[in-house]
Amino acid sequence: MSSNSSQNSLFLGIDLGGTNVKAGVVDASGRAHSHVSVETQAELGPGTGLANIEKAGRLALEEAGISSDALRAVGLGSPGTMDLETGYLLDPPNLPGWTNFPIRDLLAARLGLPTVLQNDANAAAFGEYWVGAGAGDRVRSMVMFTLGTGVGGGVIEHGRIIQGRHSAGSECGHVIIDYHDTARMCPCGHRGHLEAYASATSLVKRAVEGLASGELSALSKLQESGNLSARAIAEAARAGDPFASRLMEETAFYLAVGAVSVMNVIDPDMILFGGGMIAAGTPFLDRIRFHVKRLAFPVPGEKCRVEFASLGNDAGFIGAAGWAKSVFDALDRGETIARYSMP
């Protein structure tokens, strides 16, 4: 083949979300040469959505001033559920109706480029591992929790994403932190998962419960005005509101419980927290660190770094590009670490 040869060192990273598609051209050092966002219009179905994904990709090429011939491959991060062997979306809750959709083959055909698919939270973790908070020689393994509507997870071990045999690996938001049948219900339908305690959604839910049971707090007014959000709770905590402070402290504790559970399996160099909730800042991070140290085994508790992610919303498309690079670099070494689609 004359194009997309192994000499090419540019990758197109795409981060598919329920609302927007982000895309950018990323070079072998992890630098983004462009950065675009278009609406997914997920509700119009996978056909329109796919056209918008292609559009985002072509805009990213245009903004970077290159043609697709200069690219080695495409990396696509998508919300699950998915089958990473076949490249199908199965039944993604965030993309209703995109059921049994062969997104990887179709995108490869549309863009005329080899395409790798990955879970979005895994892609974001890989981005942070590659050129974000985990960049540097010392970090070889990393566990990332993405704190938003849910709690996403991504685990990198020996430079590889743990994607699992059934595309359900790295779901660290779904470790069980309370086995009792009184435990909180997770949106996934099972009880006691970390996500049911420590997502932005569950933080707000716990606030609402507390206010209903008579907690006195500045959050009451926010609730009345319809402005009770995770961010508002974090701000109230910083401003000294005792109830909001307790909610944030509990959240830090729950996250530490989940993090230590995963640490005791992976024992990584680094635990990373990303997503909207890290706007709560260093005091929140310090409380997570406090509980991790207290709950972990002594050596990992001492040595494992606990940090916030650093790439923000760019982690997804950069990580998707980086994972595509890893897959094709491995292929050059004669090693298959993940499936991909050819155009």
Next chain:
Amino acid sequence: MSSNSSQNSLFLGIDLGGTNVKAGVVDASGRAHSHVSVETQAELGPGTGLANIEKAGRLALEEAGISSDALRAVGLGSPGTMDLETGYLLDPPNLPGWTNFPIRDLLAARLGLPTVLQNDANAAAFGEYWVGAGAGDRVRSMVMFTLGTGVGGGVIEHGRIIQGRHSAGSECGHVIIDYHDTARMCPCGHRGHLEAYASATSLVKRAVEGLASGELSALSKLQESGNLSARAIAEAARAGDPFASRLMEETAFYLAVGAVSVMNVIDPDMILFGGGMIAAGTPFLDRIRFHVKRLAFPVPGEKCRVEFASLGNDAGFIGAAGWAKSVFDALDRGETIARYSMP
């Protein structure tokens, strides 16, 4: 070097325990050509212990009718804590006084062979993965729980043991299944760990608690005669004793909770249970399977195989040999997957 060349395809596997050292010569297909056991005499200190480890190794060579020149390397499985980078035992609870002991260097020197060190539960898991219950093309990733005095763990992902950055990986007995401060205390000093609920020790403890609170059961007599053991509880359950049955059912449930937590991180092909408690047999396994299926995500819950280990007490030395083989096979490919000591 004229000896121990990469042409050699025999390995010496050694499984160091608090009571006995097991050893055997293992070929490249995982077949044991000898199988010996000598007393560790751990209480006489690491010097005597090391002599006994060497003795076990030399007896294994003798029994296999080969000289050490025919060996490629030695694999040693040991209880932790340890530092797998430097090959030191740090402060192993099961080998009191063997503190900061450079066991890997010393054994390599004594046997005149390159030596790889691994955690004993990880080695056992690797043995099962290689030639035990996990053998076969379909199994690429595996999580094993070893149910004994404690709950040991071993995770194999992409053919590698997850040993962790601080030699504390794969400690699946220490996932936190109950975050409350009322949770059971684990022998490791932290609350709510799987081991505190599902080890043979904790099964007996829960039986004692129940009997003290007035449960009527055939186990009372066993307790009076000092014969209350995990095995006796399993037997009473099989004989229809309601309280013993409930204890076994709870144990199966706890194990499933821990297994599903780890599944949601690793998403392996197979979950394996080994150790003395699997003497409880198929009814026990079926209850674990029932709860795993109920608690897991649909696809992994359907597809992940849940089985008992098949190598029994041989898993340790066979797995230690197999891991040494993996390390040196990787080295032949120019890849370093674990440190080792040269004689």
